[in-house]
Amino acid sequence: xxxxxxxxxxxxxxxxxxxxxxxxxxxxxxxxxxxxxxxxxxxxxxxxxxxxxxxxxxxxxxxxxxxxxxxxxxxxxxxxxxxxxxxxxxxxxxxxxxxxxxxxxxxxxxxxxxxxxxxxxxxxxxxxxxxxxxxxxxxxxxxxxxxxxxxxxxxxxxxxxxxxxxxxxxxxxxxxxxxxxxxxxxxxxxxxxxxxxxxxxxxxxxxxxxxxxxxxxxxxxxxxxxxxxxxxxxxxxxxxxxxxxxxxxxxxxxxxxxxxxxxxxxxxxxxxxxxxxxxxxxxxxxxxxxxxxxxxxxxxxxxxxxxxxxxxxxxxxxxxxxxxxxxxxxxxxxxxxxxxxxxxxxxxxxxxxxxxxxxxxxxxxxxxxxxxxxxxxxxxxxxxxxxxxxxxxxxxxxxxxxxxxxxxxxxxxxxxxxxxxxxxxxxxxxxxxxxxxx
Amino acid sequence: xxxxxxxxxxxxxxxxxxxxxxxxxxxxxxxxxxxxxxxxxxxxxxxxxxxxxxxxxxxxxxxxxxxxxxxxxxxxxxxxxxxxxxxxxxxxxxxxxxxxxxxxxxxxxxxxxxxxxxxxxxxxxxxxxxxxxxxxxxxxxxxxxxxxxxxxxxxxxxxxxxxxxxxxxxxxxxxxxxxxxxxxxxxxxxxxxxxxxxxxxxxxxxxxxxxxxxxxxxxxxxxxxxxxxxxxxxxxxxxxxxxxxxxxxxxxxxxxxxxxxxxxxxxxxxxxxxxxxxxxxxxxxxxxxxxxxxxxxxxxxxxxxxxxxxxxxxxxxxxxxxxxxxxxxxxxxxxxxxxxxxxxxxxxxxxxxxxxxxxxxxxxxxxxxxxxxxxxxxxxxxxxxxxxxxxxxxxxxxxxxxxxxxxxxxxxxxxxxxxxxxxxxxxxxxxxxxxxxx
Numbered sequence: 001x002x003x004x005x006x007x008x009x010x011x012x013x014x015x016x017x018x019x020x021x022x023x024x025x026x027x028x029x030x031x032x033x034x035x036x037x038x039x040x041x042x043x044x045x046x047x048x049x050x051x052x053x054x055x056x057x058x059x060x061x062x063x064x065x066x067x068x069x070x071x072x073x074x075x076x077x078x079x080x081x082x083x084x085x086x087x088x089x090x091x092x093x094x095x096x097x098x099x100x101x102x103x104x105x106x107x108x109x110x111x112x113x114x115x116x117x118x119x120x121x122x123x124x125x126x127x128x129x130x131x132x133x134x135x136x137x138x139x140x141x142x143x144x145x146x147x148x149x150x151x152x153x154x155x156x157x158x159x160x161x162x163x164x165x166x167x168x169x170x171x172x173x174x175x176x177x178x179x180x181x182x183x184x185x186x187x188x189x190x191x192x193x194x195x196x197x198x199x200x201x202x203x204x205x206x207x208x209x210x211x212x213x214x215x216x217x218x219x220x221x222x223x224x225x226x227x228x229x230x231x232x233x234x235x236x237x238x239x240x241x242x243x244x245x246x247x248x249x250x251x252x253x254x255x256x257x258x259x260x261x262x263x264x265x266x267x268x269x270x271x272x273x274x275x276x277x278x279x280x281x282x283x284x285x286x287x288x289x290x291x292x293x294x295x296x297x298x299x300x301x302x303x304x305x306x307x308x309x310x311x312x313x314x315x316x317x318x319x320x321x322x323x324x325x326x327x328x329x330x331x332x333x334x335x336x337x338x339x340x341x342x343x344x345x346x347x348x349x350x351x352x353x354x355x356x357x358x359x360x361x362x363x364x365x366x367x368x369x370x371x372x373x374x375x376x377x378x379x380x381x382x383x384x385x386x387x388x389x390x391x392x393x394x395x396x397x398x399x400x401x402x403x404x405x406x407x408x409x410x411x412x413x414x415x416x417x418x419x420x421x422x423x424x425x426x427x428x429x430x431x432x433x434x435x436x437x438x
Numbered sequence: 439x440x441x442x443x444x445x446x447x448x449x450x451x452x453x454x455x456x457x458x459x460x461x462x463x464x465x466x467x468x469x470x471x472x473x474x475x476x477x478x479x480x481x482x483x484x485x486x487x488x489x490x491x492x493x494x495x496x497x498x499x500x501x502x503x504x505x506x507x508x509x510x511x512x513x514x515x516x517x518x519x520x521x522x523x524x525x526x527x528x529x530x531x532x533x534x535x536x537x538x539x540x541x542x543x544x545x546x547x548x549x550x551x552x553x554x555x556x557x558x559x560x561x562x563x564x565x566x567x568x569x570x571x572x573x574x575x576x577x578x579x580x581x582x583x584x585x586x587x588x589x590x591x592x593x594x595x596x597x598x599x600x601x602x603x604x605x606x607x608x609x610x611x612x613x614x615x616x617x618x619x620x621x622x623x624x625x626x627x628x629x630x631x632x633x634x635x636x637x638x639x640x641x642x643x644x645x646x647x648x649x650x651x652x653x654x655x656x657x658x659x660x661x662x663x664x665x666x667x668x669x670x671x672x673x674x675x676x677x678x679x680x681x682x683x684x685x686x687x688x689x690x691x692x693x694x695x696x697x698x699x700x701x702x703x704x705x706x707x708x709x710x711x712x713x714x715x716x717x718x719x720x721x722x723x724x725x726x727x728x729x730x731x732x733x734x735x736x737x738x739x740x741x742x743x744x745x746x747x748x749x750x751x752x753x754x755x756x757x758x759x760x761x762x763x764x765x766x767x768x769x770x771x772x773x774x775x776x777x778x779x780x781x782x783x784x785x786x787x788x789x790x791x792x793x794x795x796x797x798x799x800x801x802x803x804x805x806x807x808x809x810x811x812x813x814x815x816x817x818x819x820x821x822x823x824x825x826x827x828x829x830x831x832x833x834x835x836x837x838x839x840x841x842x843x844x845x846x847x848x849x850x851x852x853x854x855x856x857x858x859x860x861x862x863x864x865x866x867x868x869x870x871x872x873x874x875x876x
Contacts, residue, residue: 201731213709213743214822221693221704237682237710244679255659266659271651272675273731275715275738293639293711293741293784300713303731305651346731384652409650 004432007148011432012373012425014142019421022138023121026420027114028054029096029130030123036097037075038164048160051096051130052078055158058137062144064156071160071171078158079177082140088152088435089179090362091396092140092427093169093387094133094186095162098125099409106411120405120414127405131415132185132423133158135403139428152435155179162387165349169387173394181362181434182391185402185423187415188382190375192366193400195262195310196382196389198353200317201346202304203285204325206243207338208236210279210298219296233296234334237277240300243328243340244272247304250324260309262358262381267307274303285343303346310355310381318344351385352393362434366401369429374422401426442870445586449870450811450863452580457859460576461559464858465552466492467534467568468561474535475513476602486598489534489568490516493596496575500582502594509598509609516596517615520578526590526873527617528800529834530578530865531607531825532571532624533600536563537847544849558843558852565843569853570623570861571596573841577866590873593617600825603787607825611832619800619872620829623840623861625853626820628813630804631838633700633748634820634827636791638755639784640742641723642763644681645776646674648717648736657734671734672772675715678738681766681778682710685742688762698747700796700819705745712741723781741784748793748819756782789823790831800872804839807867812860839864 015022032054033045040046052068056078059066064080071077075097101111101124109115111124121131136156143150157177159168211219211233219232247270255266277300278287287299308317325342329335344350356363358379370377382388388398403423407413453460470492471483478484490506494516497504502518509515539549539562547553549562559569574594581588595615597606649657649671657670685708693704715738716725725737746755763780767773782788794801796817808815820826826836841861845851 212822213707213711214705214745216707216709216745217693217702217704217821220707235710237713238686240713241679241682244676245683248676255655264655266655267652269651269654269658271654271731271734272673272715273651273717273733273735274728275675275678275713275735276728277710277713279711290712290714291785293709293743295711296709297711297713305731307652307654347729383655384650 004437007146007437008429008432011142011146011148011428014145015138015421015424015428018138018142022134022421022424023116023417025137026121026126026131026134026415027116029134030114030121030126031112033112034097034125035100036161036163040100048075048097052076052158055137059156062141071168075160075168077160077168077172079172080156082150082154084150084153084435086153087180090152090431090434091155091157091179091182091391092136093157093159093182093184093391094129094136095159095168095387096130096133097160097163098128099163102411108412116417119417121417122412122414124413126413127187127403127415128408128413129186129402131405131420132187132402135420135424135427136185138424139431142428143431148432149438150431150435151438153179154431154435159387165347166387166390167348169390173390178391178394178396181397182388183362183427184386184388184398184400185427186386186400187402187405187408188400189404190370190419190422191377192363192370192379193382194356194358194360194363194379195260196354196385197263197268197310198308198312198314198317198389199351199385200306200314200344201349202306203343203346204243204302204304205285205341205343206236206239206300208234208239208296208298211296213294213296216296234298236297236300239335240275240277240302243302246328247272258309260311260381262379263310264383267383268309269307271305272302273305276301308353310353312353314350314352351389354388354392354398356397356399360397362397362430363399365430365433366399366426369426369433373425442875445584445875446867446870449580449584449586449866452583453576453859453862453866456576456580460572460859460862461554461855463575464559464564464569464572464853465554467572468552468559468564469550471550472535472563473538474599474601478538486513486535490514490596493575497594500579509606513598515598515606515610517610518594520588520592522588522591522873524591525618528590528869528872529593529595529617529620529829530574531595531597531620531622531829532567532574533597533606533825534568534571535598535601536566537601540849546850554855557855559855560850560852562851564851565625565841565853566846566851567624567840569843569858570625570840573858573862573865574623576862577869580866581869586870587876588869588873589876591617592869592873597825603785604825604828605786607828611828616829616832616834619835620826621800621865622824622826622836622838623865624824624838625840625843625846626838627842628808628857628860629815630801630808630817631820632794632796632798632801632817633698634792634823635701635706635748636746636750636752636755636827637789637823638744638752638782639787640744641781641784642681642740642742643723643779643781644674644677644738646672646677646734646736649734651732651734654734672736674735674738677773678713678715678740681740684766685710696747698749698819700817701748702821705821706747707745709743710740711743714739746791748791750791752788752790789827792826792830792836794835794837798835800835800868801837803868803871804837804864807864807871811863
């Protein structure tokens with residue numbers, strides 16, 4: 001990869017010249033409320049499509065061939081492409097949905113005002129991640145303005161629904177919108193994140209047998225097996241409690257056995273995040289009666305959020321957990337005949353792991369280019385998950401790199417304006433490094 | 439108590455003569471669907487008031503001073519009284535609400551048809567407990583027809599809502615509709631049940647602290663306490679699992695420590711019947727978010743059905759459980775500062791114990807009178823609870839005695855017609871024994 005320093009200097013100068021344009025674009029995006037409708041359905045604030053309508057003309061103006069399609073009903077993805085070689089192709093990706101504002105009383109600014117104070121641009125989505133999307137567009141625009149034609153194909157993916165599973169990015173992947181590498185401009189405070197663990201959502205359904213609570217003694221203590229004995233109940237909530245304890249041990253064993261150098265120790269955890277215990281398994285997969293403790297409950301439904309390491313894979317992970325549940329069931333007479341059921345991809349959710357090497361050329365470029373315009377970055381892993389996973393699952397080398405800020409998923413969210421400008425400069429430089437110049 | 443055998447013979451002969459009237463009354467009651475609206479709100483089948491309207495003229499005709507009032511909106515209790523001495527006063531009590539029919543496909547007869555086949559009268563509520571109510575009315579009617587005036591005051595209580603907590607009987611008690619003794623004609627297959635355990639419904643709310651599931655490692659494994667450390671989450675569902683195991687031990691200790699001679703060993707159990715685990719405690723007392731396992735859940739709500747022995751009392755029982763929860767909380771750093779909350783009388787539900795001695799005159803009379811007209815009864819305890827508890831809690835000596843049948847709370851419910859007639863005869867005899875003749 002040649003050192004294109006002179007060209008990069010010129011491109012970064014364009015970004016500096018147009019910094020107000022970049023900040024203005026971020027602000028304009030923040031001013032369009034694009035709350036993910038899965039969290040808060042309300043057409044007045046579910047304006048993802050309006051954000052795409054704002055961005056598409058800008059991409060067109062910069063010579064991108066653009067395309068929009070509904071990833072989910074009324075929720076379009078926007079893709080822009082500059083033609084080029086596949087061997088050096090790159091996607092710059094960001095999501096334009098945001099999480100709900102939450103309690104208005106906790107905000108000291110208008111969450112959709114885009115107010116700029118003391119170098120911070122405030123608003124829901126400012127740092128997560130409209131600032132990052134704007135930086136990607138500004139990077140491409142500056143390359144264009146500097147009169148440069150890239151050798152590799154460059155695509156910009158502005159996708160919906162990252163905050164609720166990433167069905168926007170998943171749909172882009174499903175449509176074959178791939179490349180050799182992808183950079184997702186989620187906030188990283190200028191660090192470079194080439195790895196993230198995989199994530200599974202699973203539902204474990206434990207069945208018992210209902211009976212009147214007055215006959216619990218007939219369930220839990222020895223009885224004569226005479227002909228008048230009523231069929232004993234089996235309390236599914238109590239089985240669930242034992243299962244939760246067993247999962248804790250399983251989690252402990254796995255987290256002690258293996259770790260990843262770029263991630264915190266013990267991050268491959270299992271969070272039991274939701275539980276419904278009651279009676280009568282409904283067609284919706286949950287108990288139909290959750291108001292009457294006088295029934296020995298026959299259904300306990302546990303929803304699990306399960307993280308695995310970047311160098312593990314989903315098939316092995318699922319197989320191991322299924323074996324664990326199987327063996328747990330073999331320890332109990334009732335469960336042997338009525339084993340818990342495991343439903344993978346609860347809510348369609350599933351994030352493959354991303355495990356790009358730290359010496360990958362795109363990672364090395366970002367490390368170098370970031371250090372040249374600001375504070376030297378760290379290469380580290382991402383403890384949560386983002387859209388990068390969906391591309392990584394399709395064989396695209398992924399990396400996460402983006403601006404600084406705070407208040408994401410909370411109140412008074414802001415992005416550091418200077419970090420947006422710096423992010424654009426670093427991305428522009430790394431695009432040139434990776435894609436090359438024609 | 440004098441032996442009024444000649445008089446009793448005459449009264450029982452009246453019942454025999456009018457057996458078709460008694461069976462017809464039972465059938466007429468079954469034909470009025472009086473499903474408890476708390477289970478299945480539908481005016482077309484929530485016709486408790488129509489049952490009372492059927493019964494009131496009959497009571498009036500038999501010389502009862504009657505009164506109806508709404509125990510719950512649109513759901514009247516009916517009380518009829520013959521004046522008499524308080525020292526020998528007696529209530530004959532039954533409920534006229536029924537549980538829902540359930541799946542119609544499981545019924546081979548019309549649930550509200552009152553069909554009589556092979557000595558069985560079929561229909562929802564036939565044995566639970568319109569047959570018993572009809573038997574009480576027939577007993578009084580025969581006493582009246584035989585020209586007898588009782589010495590003690592006799593009341594008939596036809597109450598609503600037994601199937602959903604007994605708020606009908608509770609309201610009668612609250613209005614001071616009491617007596618020295620009460621006979622509740624729930625189905626007992628001719629046995630005499632002078633005791634039942636107490637029952638509490640309690641809600642235990644366990645709080646955690648929510649956080650992103652990706653930071654579970656920060657919750658469960660040691661971390662440096664540097665300034666950047668995020669506040670760790672606390673998984674309320676996992677605490678609940680430990681609490682459930684502790685409750686099991688508490689229950690085991692109590693059931694091993696003490697029993698009642700008329701009840702099965704180990705019947706003073708705790709059934710954890712409902713559990714909600716999720717995030718954000720709502721004003722309704724339950725988690726507001728139960729769809730997202732990516733959050734470390736901060737709320738687990740357990741609904742408990744807790745039985746205690748007839749010779750225990752509610753105040754002591756509650757104090758013991760509160761002490762247990764307190765000490766459980768002291769074993770954990772988080773719970774010490776955030777102890778579980780206990781809400782007693784969940785849904786307003788609370789059943790005092792009933793502990794009438796087996797040598798109580800009314801019990802002895804029923805044992806004797808039943809043996810004289812049919813199979814010798816057993817004196818035993820009731821493992822569930824019924825309206826007798828509410829009177830017992832107000833100091834009224836209670837006993838449960840009623841007909842035979844099957845299918846209550848299930849399908850093809852029926853009452854043995856012969857057992858209804860026999861129940862009326864036994865009740866009439868014991869009313870004369872207890873109240874005496876003027």
